[in-house]
Structures are given as C-alpha cells and as structure tokens.
Amino acid sequence: MSILVIIIHIIVSIALIMIVLLQTGKGADMGAAFGGGSSQTLFGSTGASTFLSKATTVAAIVFMLTSLSLAYVAGSKSGKSVVMESAVPIEETVPSPAAEPAADPEKTD
Numbered sequence: 001m002s003i004l005v006i007i008i009h010i011i012v013s014i015a016l017i018m019i020v021l022l023q024t025g026k027g028a029d030m031g032a033a034f035g036g037g038s039s040q041t042l043f044g045s046t047g048a049s050t051f052l053s054k055a056t057t058v059a060a061i062v063f064m065l066t067s068l069s070l071a072y073v074a075g076s077k078s079g080k081s082v083v084m085e086s087a088v089p090i091e092e093t094v095p096s097p098a099a100e101p102a103a104d105p106e107k108t109d
Helices: 002-022 051-075
Strands: none
C-alpha cells in the first residue's frame, strides 16, 4: 500500500513542478508595466481560472494528501530498529601489565 502512495507522490511531484513552470507570471504582460487596463489584479481580472491554475490546485491537494498519508504510515510502524536487534558487545577484561608478577632481577637460572 505504501509503495502505491509513494509512486503517486512522485508522479504528482513531477507534475506539480511541470505545471508551475508552464504558467506565466503576473508581471509577464508588458502592458501592465505601463498602466494598461488589461493587467491582472489580486483576484484576477480574467474571470474564470485557467486550466493550469485548476491543475495546480488539484496537484497541490493530491500532493498534500499523499504527504500526510506517508507521514502517518511512517509514524505508525512498529518499534523495530536495527539498533534494537543488534546484540550488546561483550567486554573482555584484559589483564594490565601491573597485575603480572614482576621478574626478580636477582634470580638467575
């Protein structure tokens, strides 16, 4: 199930990037720079929204839904971890050189 959501998420991400790059900016009209009456206002003087703006809205909604569902799936997984599965290393005690009996310099064989 999560593989399907990941594939949809990747496809929608690429589509959203492409749709946004295809749109023209608000300042693209040269007449708007010189006070032309055909400039877009904050709410849009063109009236109905274009196909690309509707596609952007749909792609953004699907992107957010897949993002939330992937976050939920990642958060609800069991508590298994690689760190929990590995065994604790056993510490070996190595005798220090001071603990060994020193050789008596007076003894000669």
